[in-house]
Amino acid sequence: MPQLGEAPQPQPSSDDSFFDLLVEALDGLDDAVRGQFLRQFFRTVAQIEISEEQANLFWSRILERRGDVADSLGRKISLKTAMLDVLASANYLRVPVMIEYEELKKLQVNAATDALTGLHNRRLFDEYFDKELNRAKRYGQQLAIVILDLHKLKEVNDRYGHLQGDQVLQIAAATLRRTMRNSDFAFRIGGDEFALLLPQTDSEQAVTLCRRVRTQYESELKPLHLEIGVTLDFGVAVHPQDGDQKSALMGLADKKLYELKHSGRGPGPVSRVIPLETHPAREREAAPQPPPAHPAQAPPRAAAPAASAPAPSVMQQPQPTYGEARKWERVSLAGTKAHAILTEGNQKSAKVIDLSYGGVALQFERPDDLPAQFNAVLNVPILPPVRVVLRKAYAARTEGGRVRVGCAFVS
Numbered sequence: 256m257p258q259l260g261e262a263p264q265p266q267p268s269s270d271d272s273f274f275d276l277l278v279e280a281l282d283g284l285d286d287a288v289r290g291q292f293l294r295q296f297f298r299t300v301a302q303i304e305i306s307e308e309q310a311n312l313f314w315s316r317i318l319e320r321r322g323d324v325a326d327s328l329g330r331k332i333s334l335k336t337a338m339l340d341v342l343a344s345a346n347y348l349r350v351p352v353m354i355e356y357e358e359l360k361k362l363q364v365n366a367a368t369d370a371l372t373g374l375h376n377r378r379l380f381d382e383y384f385d386k387e388l389n390r391a392k393r394y395g396q397q398l399a400i401v402i403l404d405l406h407k408l409k410e411v412n413d414r415y416g417h418l419q420g421d422q423v424l425q426i427a428a429a430t431l432r433r434t435m436r437n438s439d440f441a442f443r444i445g446g447d448e449f450a451l452l453l454p455q456t457d458s459e460q461a462v463t464l465c466r467r468v469r470t471q472y473e474s475e476l477k478p479l480h481l482e483i484g485v486t487l488d489f490g491v492a493v494h495p496q497d498g499d500q501k502s503a504l505m506g507l508a509d510k511k512l513y514e515l516k517h518s519g520r521g522p523g524p525v526s527r528v529i530p531l532e533t534h535p536a537r538e539r540e541a542a543p544q545p546p547p548a549h550p551a552q553a554p555p556r557a558a559a560p561a562a563s564a565p566a567p568s569v570m571q572q573p574q575p576t577y578g579e580a581r582k583w584e585r586v587s588l589a590g591t592k593a594h595a596i597l598t599e600g601n602q603k604s605a606k607v608i609d610l611s612y613g614g615v616a617l618q619f620e621r622p623d624d625l626p627a628q629f630n631a632v633l634n635v636p637i638l639p640p641v642r643v644v645l646r647k648a649y650a651a652r653t654e655g656g657r658v659r660v661g662c663a664f665v666s
Contacts, residue, residue: 272664273612274334276641278318283639286311300338303347316341369443371421372428380442380450384501387440387452391494398494399461401451402508403427403468406486406516408447414483423476423485430472434464438586449487455587458493465489488516586610593635598642599626605660607635614663615645621658625650628665 290307321337490512593607645662
């Protein structure tokens, strides 16, 4: 705690924490492997082309500059600050270029965005579909394509006018943005049609997301007091089970959309998990609106009491609920050998289910008690083992008696 008259020390951002992990991970690599990674890293973050040898040299200078400046100031500085200083000193960052690049990005955004809803347009949908499908084929991953349309939008336009119809479309777009993961893509591809691209998503997960979107959308429409039953119909197709060509996947998704429009729109079964506990940090994240992850809404249902505390009265879904959209993209590690070893006590191990800049989800075989904060070594593909400090955010029982524990990185 700072003394009276002292300036408070700035808290490190999540990006700074990620860069600190990156420094530690790269430290264990040989020069050739590190140079390959850093060349792509500088290309991505600074749009500069340098050799692997130059990349290693710049990285060493950045770490050295950060240490020198920290010593002179008497406090730690971020890696981003040192990086900007080194690259600018080497004339790799020029203000005119940065300004021109920003203007170019604005033009690109305007050309690829639907003016009414703010979603990506049909042109970008075709481009992203080809790119994501090629990526899914290359890495042997699933890709779900969802086609949605607004049921009875024409009746809204005829009865209430096109301004009201535009508002109905905008609410649909806003619902999609709030409900999807950061790794998903939403597009407006026609007058009343939308499309979603969901990387690493199977059919059950995609359908669950669509049911959730539809439920949330109908709730968002209630303040308009429409006398017409507007809703979102959808059709889902998944690579590779339903095909490996764009035309085949689009055709199947359209067919399922048509079938749903002429059916009773039954929700179908969904899998569930029971929350084990709620961490104080979890309670601060909770909010009245539904979570943005894939699982569908579940009606209130009594849960069995736990041994140490009253059990929650509502059944939850496998993905944790958050009051606002996920801030960092989450990378699924299901099906890999990714695991974590707890470095305290009996050094128990756990599977790493997914990972992001902000935290990690672990799966334990038994619901043993974990401290609110603990140390662990993460072993994930590509990177060497990384030592981290984790704060438990929530725990939820999954099918098979296993326990999913969500953890945040502690700076």
